Amino acid sequence: MLRLEAISAGYGKAQVLRDFSLDVAQGEIVCLLGRNGAGKTTVMKAAMGLLPLMGGRVLLDGAEISRRPAHEVPRAGLGYIPQGRRLFTGLSVAQNLEIGLRARRSGRDTLEEVLELFPRLRERMDQPAQTLSGGEQQMLATARALCLRPKALLLDEPTEGLQPSMIDAIRQVIVTLREAGVAILLVEQRVDAVLSVADRVAFLENGRGGAVMEASQLRADRSIVDRYIGV
Amino acid sequence: MEIGPYILLASLEGAVTAAVLALTAVGLSLVFGVMRVVNIAHGEFFMLGAVIAWYVAHWMGGHPALGFVAALVVAPLLVGAIAVAADMTILKRLDYDPERTIVATIGLLYIIQQLTLMSYGPEARPVEAPFNQRIALPWIERGESGWQFYYPWGLSTTSYKLAVIGAAGAVLCGVWALMTRTRIGLVMRATQADREMALAFGIPVEKVYALVFGLGAGLAALAAVLIVPIQQAHYLMGADPLLLSFIVVIIGGLGSLPGTVLAAVLIGLSDGIISVFFSPTLAKILATLLVGLVLVFRPQGLFGTRAA
Ligand SMILES: Nc1ncnc2c1ncn2[C@@H]1O[C@H](COP(=O)(O)OP(=O)(O)O)[C@@H](O)[C@H]1O
Ligand SMILES: [Mg+2]
DSSP states (O other): OEEEEEEEEEETTEEEEEEEEEEEOTTOEEEEEOOTTSSHHHHHHHHTTSSOEEEEEEEETTEEGGGSOGGGTGGGTEEEEOTTOOOOTTSBHHHHHHHHHHHTTOOHHHHHHHHHHOHHHHTTTTSBGGGSOHHHHHHHHHHHHHTTOOSEEEEESTTTTOOHHHHHHHHHHHHHHHHTTOEEEEEOSOHHHHHHHOSEEEEEETTEEEEEEEHHHHHHOTHHHHHHHOO | OOHHHHHHHHHHHHHHHHHHHHHHHHHHHHHHHHHOOOOTTHHHHHHHHHHHHHHHHHHHOSSHHHHHHHHHHHHHHHHHHHHHHHIIIIITTTTTOHHHHHHHHHHHHHHHHHHHHHHTOSOOBOOOOSOOOEEEOOEEEEETTEEEEEOOTTOEEEHHHHHHHHHHHHHHHHHHHHHHHSHHHHHHHHHHHOHHHHHHTTOOHHHHHHHHHHHHHHHHHHHHHHHHHHHOBOTTTTHHHHHHHHHHHHHHOTTOHHHHHHHHHHHHHHHHHHHHHSOHHHHHHHHHHHHHHHHHHOTTOSSOSSOO
16 A cells, blocks of 8 residues: 655755665554664655655555655645644644645544544644643544545654553554554554554664564564664 | 823824734734745835835826725735745745745845836835825813813824724734634644644645745735825835834734734834834834844743744
């Protein structure tokens, strides 16, 4: 569903990613692991078209989205939940969701379905986004992306700084999405949290792709993880 | 005349200044808020509005109201279109880099000014007001027979000046409604909050920028059309509105529309009153001093909610 083909990208002249390739199938959760600064966020920004590609291409459902201007990438069905949530401050919860709905002209029924997943947002619709608690902000960031009815979803450290109960809720939603057939690329620091949901795990080291393996393999042998991202 | 009527007169003059300043500054504030572009050429868009108003009124002939109304429509649209073209050909190519856009808009300032000098010339030309009745204002005073109204000599304004205040207020309400009640306003505010996330949610940021730059310039041009029956059109008239707009935008809080309007009223009224009682230069000195104090003690602006 989502295919990164030997993408290279960076900031200005500084190249960060070198020929990174990855496939995420429909209804699959692939987790991207790597040390801080390895380039995980850069992979997601490059896939979204927010960084110009120095090489390679990005395909979504067969369409080469890396040829399109950045604002058409989400319209093709790629949803993004960025690191640090990055809600539209000054806009209310409802308005943040409205921006998500407009991207792919989703209707009220989509909004209802999304609010079904995050009932707490329903009570806070008119509240300014920046006044929500950390967990609620993450819910909103997730709900905003789901309003696109994405075919593939990029999640960058969605559980960063959240309470265990909130982490559970987010993980539950991710599993629900997999069942609905969404292709999910997940970046996560907590290896335990990852291994319980991921189907496959890909490693990233200094901007280069490393091994890609079944999550079951890692569950059996944790030492592999330590070798890649150990302290 | 006693001091009371004098203050009323100065306040009325100040209110006209404030009204026109608020329109101009809101244009500058929008551009800075949404695009993070410091538009040094903003005063030239103001000047272009006045000059185009003169051309339109001159060509139309007939009753002054006819030319004026035509100018009210044509000048903001034309100036807005020029600004959109400048955005797409210059600012977009610079990737809206904050420093380089400052240099570019300085260049734009001189280009517009010199082209106007070459075509329109160095003269100051008036545009006739559509209506201009003198309205004497009453004052209340305690005489031998208790409180009584009378009309002090010299205490008057014109119907046109009152109309300018009303029109500016109406347009500002319109801008407010646009930003808070419409879809395009929502999209502009989302872009202002986070440009990258706006892109990630399908907002065509470049189009939004072009629209905002055009809207900002159009507001300056509209303000100029309103003031040109009082002030005359001249190719150097853009400097003062630019300076005052910057003062207002900084005092009001960068990118905050209500703050900008409040600051415009504050600066406009005090400018009017200080100019009448002391001198216009003192008014500018005090306003600039206030900016310095605000920048030191309250960098987010008097009415700003968060650091820009
Ligand atoms: N905006 C930026 N400008 C320049 N370099 C950046 C920028 N963002 C990240 N980098 C650099 O790119 C590398 C990868 O960063 P990032 O993708 O954020 O890593 P990760 O998400 O894996 O922690 C780091 O070396 C970082 O310093
Ligand atoms: Mg990161």
